[in-house]
Amino acid sequence: MVKNPIDVLRRYHQEFGDTFRFFLGGLKEAIVTIDPAIVQHVLKTNHENYQKSDIQVKRMGHFLGKGLLTTHGEAWKTQRRLIQKGFSPKQLDALSAIMQDSLSDSLRIFDSKIQDGPVDIYPHMMEITFSMVARSLFGARLKAEDIDLVSKTICTVQEFIVKQTLQPYLNPVFEVSGELKKHEMMRVRADAVLMSYIQKRRSEEPGDDLLQTLMDARYADGEGMPDELILSESMQLLVAGHETSSNSLSWLLYLLSSRPEILERMRQEFDTVLGDRPLSHGDVPKLEYSTQVVQESLRLYPPFWMIDRIAMADDQVGDTFIAAGSTVIVHVYGAHHAPAHWPNADEFDPERFVKGSDKLRTPFTYFPFGGGPRGCIGLHYAMLQILMILGEVLRKYEFTVAPDQSIEPRAMVILRPKHGIRMTFNVAEPVTCGA
Ligand code: HEM
Numbered sequence: 555m556v557k558n559p560i561d562v563l564r565r566y567h568q569e570f571g572d573t574f575r576f577f578l579g580g581l582k583e584a585i586v587t588i589d590p591a592i593v594q595h596v597l598k599t600n601h602e603n604y605q606k607s608d609i610q611v612k613r614m615g616h617f618l619g620k621g622l623l624t625t626h627g628e629a630w631k632t633q634r635r636l637i638q639k640g641f642s643p644k645q646l647d648a649l650s651a652i653m654q655d656s657l658s659d660s661l662r663i664f665d666s667k668i669q670d671g672p673v674d675i676y677p678h679m680m681e682i683t684f685s686m687v688a689r690s691l692f693g694a695r696l697k698a699e700d701i702d703l704v705s706k707t708i709c710t711v712q713e714f715i716v717k718q719t720l721q722p723y724l725n726p727v728f729e730v731s732g733e734l735k736k737h738e739m740m741r742v743r744a745d746a747v748l749m750s751y752i753q754k755r756r757s758e759e760p761g762d763d764l765l766q767t768l769m770d771a772r773y774a775d776g777e778g779m780p781d782e783l784i785l786s787e788s789m790q791l792l793v794a795g796h797e798t799s800s801n802s803l804s805w806l807l808y809l810l811s812s813r814p815e816i817l818e819r820m821r822q823e824f825d826t827v828l829g830d831r832p833l834s835h836g837d838v839p840k841l842e843y844s845t846q847v848v849q850e851s852l853r854l855y856p857p858f859w860m861i862d863r864i865a866m867a868d869d870q871v872g873d874t875f876i877a878a879g880s881t882v883i884v885h886v887y888g889a890h891h892a893p894a895h896w897p898n899a900d901e902f903d904p905e906r907f908v909k910g911s912d913k914l915r916t917p918f919t920y921f922p923f924g925g926g927p928r929g930c931i932g933l934h935y936a937m938l939q940i941l942m943i944l945g946e947v948l949r950k951y952e953f954t955v956a957p958d959q960s961i962e963p964r965a966m967v968i969l970r971p972k973h974g975i976r977m978t979f980n981v982a983e984p985v986t987c988g989a
Contacts, residue, residue, distance in 0.1 A: 556720075559860075559965045560859065560887055560963060560965050560969075563586060563885055563887075563888055564888065566586070567586075567588065567885075567888055567892075572587060572588050572589040572892075573585060573586070573587040573588075573589045573592060573874055574586055582880065582881060583877060583880040583881070584880065584881040584882075585874070585876060585880060585881070585883065586883045586888075587874075587882065587883070587884060588884075588885050588888040588892050589874075590895075590916050590918040590919050591872060591918075592872075592882075593884050593918040593921070594917060594918040594925070594926075595871040596863055596871075596882050596884060597861070597863075597921075597926040597929070598918075598926030598927070599926075601926045601927055601928065602866075603865060603866050603867055603869055604863035604864065604865060604866070604882060605626055605863060605864050606624075606862075606863065606864075606928075607862045607864055607881065611625075611626070613715050613718055613719060614715060614793075617711050617714075617715060617737070617738075618786060618789055618790050618793060619782070619786030619790075620783065620786050621633070621783075621787045621791075622634060622637060622787065622791075622794075622931065623790045623794060624790070631927075632773065633783075633787065634927075634931065636768075636771035636772075636779070637768070637771070637787060637791075637931060638931060639767055640764045640767035640768070641932060643835060643836075643934070645764075645767065646934060646935060647834055647835045647836060648762040649690050649764070649835075649935070650832070650833065650834035650835050650938065650942075651832075651834075652689050652690055652693070652694050652762065652763060653686050653938070653939065653942055654832040654833070654942065655689070655694055656685050656689045656690075656694075657682065657686060657942060657943060657946060659698075660682040660685050661682075661946060661947075661950070663681070664678055664682070664979075665981075668951075668978075671978065672956040672959075672976040672977055672978045673976065674974035674975060674976050675803075675804050675974075675975050675976075675977050676800070676801075676804045676970070676971060676975060679799075679800035679801075679803045679804050679807075680709075680796060680797060680800040682803075683795075683796045683797075683799045683803070683939065684701065684705045684792070684796040684800075685698075685701050686796075686939060686943075687792055687799075688701045688792060690763060690764055690935070691763060691765055691788050691791060691792065692748065692751045692763060692765050692788070693751075693761045693763045693765060694763075700748075700751075703743070703744060703747060704744045704747060705796075707740045707741060707743070707744035708744070708789075708792060708793055708796075710737065710740060711737050711740060711741060712793065714733070716967060745785060745789075748785055748788060749781065749785055752765065752769075752781050752784055752785060752788075755769060764788070765784070765788065768784045768787060768788065769784065794930075794932065795935070795936070797857070797968055798936065798968065799936050799939050801855075801857040801968055801969065801970065802852055802855065802857055802936075803940055803943055803944065804971060804975055805851050805854070805855040805971070806848065806940070806944060807947070807953060807975070808955060808961060808975050808977075809854070810847075810948070811953055811954055811955050811977065812955070813902065816847060816904060817948060819843055820844045820944070820948055821948055821949055823841060823842075823844055824844065824945040824948065824949055825949070827841055828945065832942075833938075833942045833945055835934075835938050838934075838938055838941060841941055841945075842909060843904070844941055844944065844945070845907075845937065845941070846904040846905070846906075846907040846908060848937065848941065848944070849904070849907040849920075849922075850902060850903060850904040850907055851902070852922035853890045853906070853920060853922065854890070854891075854902060855963060855969055856886045856890055856922040856969065857922070857968050857969055858886055858968065859886055859887040859963075859965045859968075859969040860883050860884060860885050860886055860887065860965075861883075861884040861886060861924055862881055862882065862883050862884070863881070863882045864879065864880070864881055864882075865877065865878055865879065865880050865881075865882060866878060886921060886922065887969065889919055890919075890920060890922070892919065895915070895916060896919075923936075949982070951979040951980060951981060951982055952979070952980045952982050953978065953980075955975065955977050956976035956977060959973065959974075959975065959976045960973050961973070961975065
C-alpha cells in the first residue's frame, strides 16, 4: 500500500466495490470511497462534520503557520471570503501581465537548459510555476534570488514534513539531531525575506498583485490583516499553487508528445484566438478545445490523487455508517478511472469534456480541484496559468519523450512521475509561405 497505493486501491475497488473499510495501522478505521453520493456528502453537503487530517493541520501548521490550508471553522471562513477576492475575474485579468512577464523570463532560462539534450521537465515546470505564483503574490519586482531562496525552503520543508508523516517514530530523533531546528531556521530566513516585501509595500504605491488584495482586505470591524497573517497566507498560497500546476503541466506535455493530432489542434486554437498577443484571463473561455485537453489530463493524472478527512461525529450516508474519529479517504484517482463513469478510462480522450458534457455527468465523478466550500480557491488562476504556459511551450518547441524514459505515477502527497519525465525540446521552425 505504501509503495504503490494506486494499484492496491484499484484491486480493492474491483474486489470490494466503490466503498470499503480497512484499519489504519490495525487500529483506526479508514473508509476509502469513490461513491459519488458519499464524496458529495463528505466534501459538500455535510462538510462541517469532516475536518482536514492532523497531517495537514498540525504538521503543516508547525511550519506554515495559520492560513487557508491549516485552519478550520470561523477563522477559515473569514479568511477564505477575504482571499477569494484575489482570484476574481478582474484580478486575474490584472495578474495576467505579471504572469506573462514571469513566463518570458523563465523561458529564457529554459532555452539555455534544453541545448544539451533531454531534460527532466518536472523540476523545470516547478521553476516556471513557482516564479509565476511568487510574482503574482509579491509583484513583478520580486528578485530572482529571493524567489530561489523561498522556493528551495518550501521544497526542503515539504520533503521534511512528508518524512515526519511517513516515519512519525523518527520525530524524537529529528529533534535531538537538530534536523527539526535546521528546517525551522530555513523557514525563519524565508519569512524574513518575504516580510521585507510586505513592509516595503506599506510605504509604496499599491500593486496589482495578490499581496495588495491581502493588504487591502478588511474584516467586519474595519481592521486589516496583520502582517504575520499576510505572510503565512502568502506562504500557503505559494505551497498550494506551484507544484499542483507544474505537476499537471508535466503530465500534459508527456501525454501530448505522443498525440500530434491533438497538439496540432491546440496550436491552431492558440494561433486563432491569440495570434501574437499574450494570453489574458478573458481569453480562457475562447480556448475551448485546449481547456478540454487540460481537463482530460487532470482526470488521468489528478495532482491530488486523494483527499482525506476525519469525521467529527457519527454520520450516515445511505446505508454507509461513518463512525466519529474515522478517516474518510476520498479516492480522487479511483473516481477519475472508474469504469462505471469513464468508458476506456485509461485512454487519453479530450472529447469526454466537449462543451456541455458536464451536464450529463454524475456530480462528484470528476473533481481534480476538490469540491464543496473547501475546494480549490486557485482553480481559475490554475487554468489560466496552465493554458498560458502550455500556449507558449506548444507553439515555441517541438518535443519528444527521451527513448529510454519509463513513465510511472508515484502517489505521494501529489501524484508525481516516479522516474521524472525526460524530454528533448527543439525550437520549432517558423512556417514560411510555400513551405
Ligand atoms: C492544477 C492545479 C491545482 C489543483 C489540481 C489543485 C487542487 C486542489 C484541491 C483538490 C484542493 C482541495 C484539498 C482538500 O479538500 O483537502 C485544493 C485546495 C486549495 N488550493 Fe488548489 N489546486 C491547484 C492549483 C492551485 C493554485 C494555483 C492555488 C493558488 C495560487 C491553489 C490554492 C489552493 C488553496 C489555498 C487551497 C485550500 C483552500 C481551502 O482550504 O479553503 N491551488 N486545491
